[in-house]
Amino acid sequence: MLILNNIVAIFRRELQSYFFSPLAYIFAALLWLLGGIFFLTLLIGPQGIITFVATQEQMGGELPPVDVASEFLRAFFGVLGVLVLFLLPLLSMGLYAEERKQGTLELLATSPITNWAVAVGKLLGVLTFFSVLLLPMIIWELIIFTGAEPAFPLGLLLLPHLGLLLLVAAILSLGMFISSLTESSLVAAVLTFGLVLLLWLLDLLGDRLPGVLGAGLKHLSLLRHYNYFLAGILDSSSVVLLLSYSVLGVVLTAQSIEALRWTRR
Amino acid sequence: MKIWQRLAQYLLWFGLALVVAGLVVLVATGEGLAYGFLLPGLVVMGLSLGHLFQRQGWFTNFLGKRSTRMGTNGLVGAIAIVVIFCLTNFLAAQMVVRLDLTETQLYTLSSQTQGVLQNLSQPLTVRIFQGTDDANLEPFLDNYQRLNPRQFRYALVDPNQDIAAARRFNVQSQGEVHLEYGDRTQLVTVLAQGEPLNESLLTNSILRIQGDRQPHFYLLQGHGEPPLDQSPGGLGQMVQLLESQNYQVSPLNLIQNPVLPPDAEAIALIAPQTSLLPEEVNLLQQHLENQGSLLLFLDPQTDPALDNLLDDWGLSLDQHLILDGINRAEFLGLGQSSLLVTEYGAHPITAALTNRMSIYQDVRPLLFDASETIQGTPILSSDAETWAESNPEIPDPTFDPPGDRQGPIPFGWALEKQNPEATMETIRLVAIGNSTFVTNGWLGQYHNSDVFLNTVNWLAKVENAPLAIQPKAAQNRRLNLGRWQIMAIAWLAPIIFPLGGVGAAIFCLWQRR
Numbered sequence: 121m122l123i124l125n126n127i128v129a130i131f132r133r134e135l136q137s138y139f140f141s142p143l144a145y146i147f148a149a150l151l152w153l154l155g156g157i158f159f160l161t162l163l164i165g166p167q168g169i170i171t172f173v174a175t176q177e178q179m180g181g182e183l184p185p186v187d188v189a190s191e192f193l194r195a196f197f198g199v200l201g202v203l204v205l206f207l208l209p210l211l212s213m214g215l216y217a218e219e220r221k222q223g224t225l226e227l228l229a230t231s232p233i234t235n236w237a238v239a240v241g242k243l244l245g246v247l248t249f250f251s252v253l254l255l256p257m258i259i260w261e262l263i264i265f266t267g268a269e270p271a272f273p274l275g276l277l278l279l280p281h282l283g284l285l286l287l288v289a290a291i292l293s294l295g296m297f298i299s300s301l302t303e304s305s306l307v308a309a310v311l312t313f314g315l316v317l318l319l320w321l322l323d324l325l326g327d328r329l330p331g332v333l334g335a336g337l338k339h340l341s342l343l344r345h346y347n348y349f350l351a352g353i354l355d356s357s358s359v360v361l362l363l364s365y366s367v368l369g370v371v372l373t374a375q376s377i378e379a380l381r382w383t384r385r
Numbered sequence: 386m387k388i389w390q391r392l393a394q395y396l397l398w399f400g401l402a403l404v405v406a407g408l409v410v411l412v413a414t415g416e417g418l419a420y421g422f423l424l425p426g427l428v429v430m431g432l433s434l435g436h437l438f439q440r441q442g443w444f445t446n447f448l449g450k451r452s453t454r455m456g457t458n459g460l461v462g463a464i465a466i467v468v469i470f471c472l473t474n475f476l477a478a479q480m481v482v483r484l485d486l487t488e489t490q491l492y493t494l495s496s497q498t499q500g501v502l503q504n505l506s507q508p509l510t511v512r513i514f515q516g517t518d519d520a521n522l523e524p525f526l527d528n529y530q531r532l533n534p535r536q537f538r539y540a541l542v543d544p545n546q547d548i549a550a551a552r553r554f555n556v557q558s559q560g561e562v563h564l565e566y567g568d569r570t571q572l573v574t575v576l577a578q579g580e581p582l583n584e585s586l587l588t589n590s591i592l593r594i595q596g597d598r599q600p601h602f603y604l605l606q607g608h609g610e611p612p613l614d615q616s617p618g619g620l621g622q623m624v625q626l627l628e629s630q631n632y633q634v635s636p637l638n639l640i641q642n643p644v645l646p647p648d649a650e651a652i653a654l655i656a657p658q659t660s661l662l663p664e665e666v667n668l669l670q671q672h673l674e675n676q677g678s679l680l681l682f683l684d685p686q687t688d689p690a691l692d693n694l695l696d697d698w699g700l701s702l703d704q705h706l707i708l709d710g711i712n713r714a715e716f717l718g719l720g721q722s723s724l725l726v727t728e729y730g731a732h733p734i735t736a737a738l739t740n741r742m743s744i745y746q747d748v749r750p751l752l753f754d755a756s757e758t759i760q761g762t763p764i765l766s767s768d769a770e771t772w773a774e775s776n777p778e779i780p781d782p783t784f785d786p787p788g789d790r791q792g793p794i795p796f797g798w799a800l801e802k803q804n805p806e807a808t809m810e811t812i813r814l815v816a817i818g819n820s821t822f823v824t825n826g827w828l829g830q831y832h833n834s835d836v837f838l839n840t841v842n843w844l845a846k847v848e849n850a851p852l853a854i855q856p857k858a859a860q861n862r863r864l865n866l867g868r869w870q871i872m873a874i875a876w877l878a879p880i881i882f883p884l885g886g887v888g889a890a891i892f893c894l895w896q897r898r
Contacts, residue, residue: 142890142897149886156878163864164871170864179716185861190487192864256882263873267866275486336471339478344523351524352487360477368470372463379459 126233130241131248138249144211148253151207158199159260163192189265189272194350197280200257201346204288205316211250212295213309215242216373220303229381236374239296243370246292251285276352283349286362287342291316293369300376316342319365393436400429404472420476427472434465481531488860494528498588502529505536509591510565513576514544514556521581529587557615557625562587566594572629584857593631600845601648602627603637605665608689609658615825620655623823626834627841639665645672651844653680656820660690670694678813678844682820685749685777698800699759700816703750705773707794707818708782713770714744722747722777724767732762732799734815734839741832749818750794758802765797765817765836799843813844 138144164170169192219225228238258281265272295312302308319342326338338344342365345358403426410419485492511526526539544551544559554563560576573590576582604613604620613636615621627634637652639645645668652672654661661669670693673679683689685706695701707724714723723746729735745765750773753761771792772784784791796818801811817840822833 140893140896142893145886145890145893149883149890152886153879153883156880156882159878160874163874164866170866173863185858187488187859187862188864189862190859256877260874260878263870263877264864264866267864267870269863269865270860272862273488276488279486336475339474348524351492351521352485353492353524354484354486356480356482357474357477361474364470364473364477368466371466375459375462375466378462 123234123237126237127241127244130233130238131244134242134245135248138245144249147207147210151203151253152256154203154207155200155257156260158203159196159257162195162199163264169195189268190276190352192264193261193277193280197284197350198347200284201287201343201350204284204291205320206313208250208288208291209295209309209312209316211246212292212312213299213305215246215292215296216300216377217302217305217308221305225377225380229377234374235377235381236370238377239370239373243289243293243296243366246296247285247289250288250292254281254284279352279354280350283346283358283362286349286359286366287346290342290362290365290369293366293373294319295369297369297372297376300373300380393433396429397433400426400431400433402426404430420480423472423476427469427476431469434469483531489857491857491859492524492528493857494532494584495588498529498584499532501588501592502532502537505533505566505591505595507567508536508538509594511537511539511573511587512542512550512554512563512565513539513582514542514551514554514561514563515559515576516543516545525582525584564590564594566591569594571631572625574629590629596631598847599631599633600650600847601633601635601646602841602845603635603646603649603652605652605654605657605669606636606638607640608654608661610655611820611824617825619825620823622825622828623837626828626838630838630842632841632845639668643668645675645677649677650846651678651680651841653682654689654691655680655682655823656684656687657689658687660688663690663693666691666694670697673812673814676810676812678846679815680840680844681814681816682823683749683751683816683818684820685747685818695816698802698814698816699754699756699761700798700800701752701754703752703773703818705750705775705790706777707748707750707767707771707792707796708774708777709767710770710772710784710792717744719746721782724748724771726765726767728766728768730762730764730766730795730799732764734799734843735764735836738832738835738839741835743822743832743836744827744830745796745819746821746827747819748796750790750796751798751816751818753795753798753800760801762799763795763797764799764815764840766795767792769793799840813846815840815844 162168169188173186173188216225219228229235261277265277291312294315295308298311298315299305299308302311319340321341321343322337323341323344326334326336326341339357340361342362345355345361348355348358403422405426407419407422407424407426410422511529513522515522522541530537530539542550544556544561550556554561554570554572556563558575560578560580562573562576562582564571564573571590571594574582574586604610604624610620612619613621613624624634635646637646637649640662643664649672652669654669669679669691673694681689681691683691683702685704688702692701706722708721709724710721712721713725714720717723723744725742725744727740727742729738748767753763755761769792771794773790773792773794774782774784775788776782798816800814800816803811821827822830823837828834828837
């Protein structure tokens, strides 16, 4: 119970810091601007799905059944997945690096709160902040899905969101670990971006390697598992993989802070 | 306390031993017994590691040196965590529970496919030669692999990077899908950019490559027939399609070598521009008497001098040209001489083609006199809106009786007669008054390739008829956006929300000051 209270305390402190931070709002504006442009372009732009299907229908001939709503959602979340890959290191870079810089990390490391409870609280805080940033996008989706004929099932609408949140949790968690290793936020952001890009592209690397090693690397790819969610498949191994990346990040962060405590002694 | 610590130490090794044993069993047998070792092993390891890490002093005894104690502790801990991460995911990948939440179960394979995959006796590899990734392809092929992970494999190959593989499979274009089963290879299809791979097509291809029989299909040459290459008007795509369906295709010139090949099950005469020699016609008749099959695609305004042979089958060529009275192919930029066919005769060739469109340009009618010995079915016909023009040369032809005949007019016949020498076997002939529908560019239009392939399969008496796997189609859904929805999105998404974010940032800064 005490641990839970500690986690909640850290979570609240972290979340409050975002809502009073101008940088966090700049991040939000950037995400909404880029997301909004892609949303509009993929929907009604010259190459957008609605224009594409309308042109095909006007040309006549046989058009195979197209689920415009699903195709749009998949395209948008595909872009959003790439977008968060670039943007999330900006959010995770300061999680510990800023504490180090300001000298508050020692206080945290030597406080009675366990390191992993701090890490969990911080991760939950940043994840909650990011989830709040998704709300406008859900509003945009609801606006256009009122025009779906026949109606779009809720389950299919939720699945890409679930996939995105798991992906974001994994990236933020790993970013948090990297942030705990350095004093420089910039170094943390660059290293996180590099690591996540590598995890994103393991799929391609796995294709190049034969046998079990190739298959193993492919399985560890973030892209591959995120795509399952976008395709409408709920796969237990994908959920486990993305969750385990989050857990890995938290535990490694706790280990890294533990090591810090002892090296500073 | 010490007892617990020592116990945890021993339990760690015991857990590790269980995990190793599980991995060995898994690699050796791949059976479920392995998980009986792996799971308890992981649990025991996790518990003992947890206990040991909780007791910070453990590594002091383990390593002895105080200075390196905590650093090593952290490193070993991190390695252990990564190992546990890998093992957890390895197990999760072995015991997958997958829910296909798509409305039409797009990623759930049919029972027929499951049966075909269970019966694979050799390793089968699907190679997709495509430079770009497709989000649909891998979940689809993963489903196949999951049904028989030992024998089914797939690889996405970039033909520009893996040149050796592209050369081995003679890849001509992006999107080619090839099968390799034992020492056999087969082209399945050529996917357009973003086009999904069809279950029916892939499963039937797998079924076909497993089959022992490879029918030999000969294409008669020497009378100005279209070339067998990829040039416009050529038959390269047709040959490629036949080879993809496990046919052996060879040109046959009976003028240069007037001997029927012994393995000729089917011979095709496609768009001859000049007449055949009487000896050639005799050889074709002989081929039919030997229970061979014959395919004839005869264009208007040509005379192949096949009268003797055609008379035997009750067929005669008509010199008219079928024209469409309401010019339905106009939207494709084509004229009255192009026919769109959606209704077919009741015959095994066309049984699965109801309401599926095929397109033909420059069609000649074929007449058939029914007889008791020959069973004839008009598989292709024009409809009531067409007529047979007797004088197609004149500009803007119109229907002028009595020279012209009102549709419907049959132009494709599937004929079958009992062989008098073998009571069970039948001799088959298909004659169609058009050849453009199988030429390059036209073969891929609408369902032309299905009409052609079904015809060839019927002629070659291919026994393992394709499995009737219902193609999975996405839910046909549209987004009918009204003006308010478009306006709302256009303002909210790229303007109002980002400006709100910037505004909030400025407000925060102002508050801080």
